Amino acid sequence: MRSGTEWGSGRMREAQLGVGAVAQRLGVAPSTLRTWDRRYGIGPSGRSAGGHRRYTPADVARLETMQRQILTGVPPQEAARVALEAPPGEPPRPRAHGAGGNRVPLKADHDEAQATEVRGLARAAMALDAAATAETVRNALRRDGVVRAWDDLIAPVLIGIGRKHAASGECVEVEHLLSTVVLGCLAETPPARPLNTRPVLLACAPEEQHSLPVHALAAALAEAGAETLTLGARVPPPALAAAVRRTGPRAVFLWSQTPATGDPAWLTGLPSSRPPYRIVTGGPGWHRDHLPPHTAQVATLPEAVTELTRFAPL
Ligand code: B12
Structure with missing residues (x-):
């Protein structure tokens, strides 16, 4: 920049x-x-x-x-x-507390409001109330942006519902409904139109159906103005290889949610390209000890956004 x-x-x-x-x-x-x-x-x-x-x-x-x-x-x-x-020519300053009677929300207020919203979304999803679920997710995305809405609201509710499912074997319908609604809301973030010719390719590992984090990352990158190409769930290695050859990406991000899809042996078979691209992996499924040495690993959505925009022409 x-x-x-x-x-x-x-x-x-x-x-x-x-x-x-x-x-x-x-x-x-x-x-x-x-x-x-x-x-x-x-x-x-x-x-x-x-x-x-x-x-x-x-x-x-x-x-x-x-x-x-x-x-x-x-x-x-x-x-x-x-x-x-920010005054022209000066770096932005943090907002002063309490100026002019407009009290800035304190962290405790924020934490309380956040916890209330998490409970509200979990309740709406558990009640299979698609409209209320969508409204809460959409509001958070608009108000807070993708990264914060995902980290503070959507991911905590998904993880909570996942725990409930693990404990009781129930709530599969809730997981499906919430996933569908979140995917729909994330898709409302307009994709960046190609400006640079080397997109970031985003895909799930072969047979990996947990695609939500990939779509959240795509929306967060779009919000930051980066060009992406999202292949979504269960991408077979030959299909990913074809996409790499056809698009010459600057980076490839690969998600594995479960150990069943986390064997990285196939990564070494991906084609090389000139200029070369980076492979970035995310998700708890990867067998980390076996990842090829040239792959980067990210643990959070903000980390992934930072890692994948490092190469954009800013
Ligand atoms: C939604 C969901 C589904 C949806 C997926 C829809 C979709 N399009 O994505 C559906 C219903 C299809 C599904 C199916 C299944 N699911 Co499921 N699912 C989930 C759920 C609730 C959320 C998944 C998700 O998006 N996770 C992402 C975030 C929210 O969670 P996380 O990975 O734990 O987050 C941590 C890090 O990854 C990081 N992080 C968070 N977000 C991001 C984003 C980025 C970019 C990065 C880098 C990091 C990052 O921060 C977190 C804290 O460390 C999870 C619960 C869970 N905890 O994940 C179960 C869960 C992953 N599913 C599970 C299972 C077992 C299944 C099934 C096998 C069930 C079945 N018997 O059919 C199937 C098959 C899936 C397959 N073969 O791929 C288990 C996996 C257990 C395991 N370790 O193997 C979980 C953990 C639920 C559970 N506790 O039992 N599932």
């Missing part, structure tokens, strides 16, 4: 860029910029006579601030607020 000041010399200082040029500069998709504008109110200060968005250097600097925040795990809505409030 280039700094806002580097751009502002001479006549360029007054230049106004269209959405495509700004997207290219930031290494994100034009659709991402339009979404940020519509959803978080962080857009250009002006429009062309024809109604097209026109970004000034200050607008672009704000977007760069927002992008930096997102890549450190700040939810998009919060990142946009910070970027909009």
Whole structure:
């Protein structure tokens, strides 16, 4: 990511860029910029006579601030607020507590609200109330962004329901309903349109049906403006190899949830490409001691986002 000041010399200082040029500069998709504008109110200060968005250097600097925040795990809505409030040319400051009577929620308030939301989602799912389940998940995704909504709400409820299932053998229908609803809500995060030619390929190990984390990662990467190609559940090695050859990815992320799908022997048979790509593995299923030495391992969703955006042209 280039700094806002580097751009502002001479006549360029007054230049106004269209959405495509700004997207290219930031290494994100034009659709991402339009979404940020519509959803978080962080857009250009002006429009062309024809109604097209026109970004000034200050607008672009704000977007760069927002992008930096997102890549450190700040939810998009919060990142946009910070970027909009930061004085031009200065790094954003943490929000002051209690300023102007607008009390900032304290951590304890946040923890309590979070626990209430987790209980609410678990209750809605257990009652097979698809509408309430979807509303809660969608609200959290919009409000907190994918990474925080997944880590603070969706994953805890999935893990809780998994434990219930392990203890009683029940709740399989709840797992299915919640999975279906979460997949639908995650799919509402618009995919980044290809700008760079080397996507991140995301797939589950052969016979691995637990695809939710892969879709959560795809949505989180899209939110950060990275291009992905998601192959989903149970990807046979020859199919993954074909996708690698056809797309020349910058990285391949592979998920194994259960030990039954975690034997990594087949990874060494994946084709090589020029320039080379990285293999990143995630999920509790992998037999870690047998992973080939050149594979990276990630343990959390934020770690995966960081690892897989390290190579994006930011
Ligand atoms: C939803 C679900 C399903 C759905 C999957 C739908 C879908 N499209 O994904 C359905 C109903 C299809 C399903 C099927 C089965 N399931 Co299931 N399922 C789950 C459940 C509830 C959530 C899965 C999930 O998304 N996990 C991801 C996160 C939420 O959980 P986690 O991996 O524990 O998270 C940890 C880390 O991975 C990390 N993390 C969290 N999120 C992310 C994201 C990223 C990107 C990264 C890097 C890290 C990360 O943080 C967490 C703390 O350490 C789990 C419970 C569980 N704990 O996972 C059971 C669970 C995984 N399933 C289980 C089983 C047994 C099955 C079945 C075999 C059941 C059966 N008899 O048919 C089948 C077959 C699956 C197969 N062959 O692949 C067991 C696995 C036990 C084991 N260790 O082998 C579990 C643990 C439930 C249990 N306790 O019994 N399942």
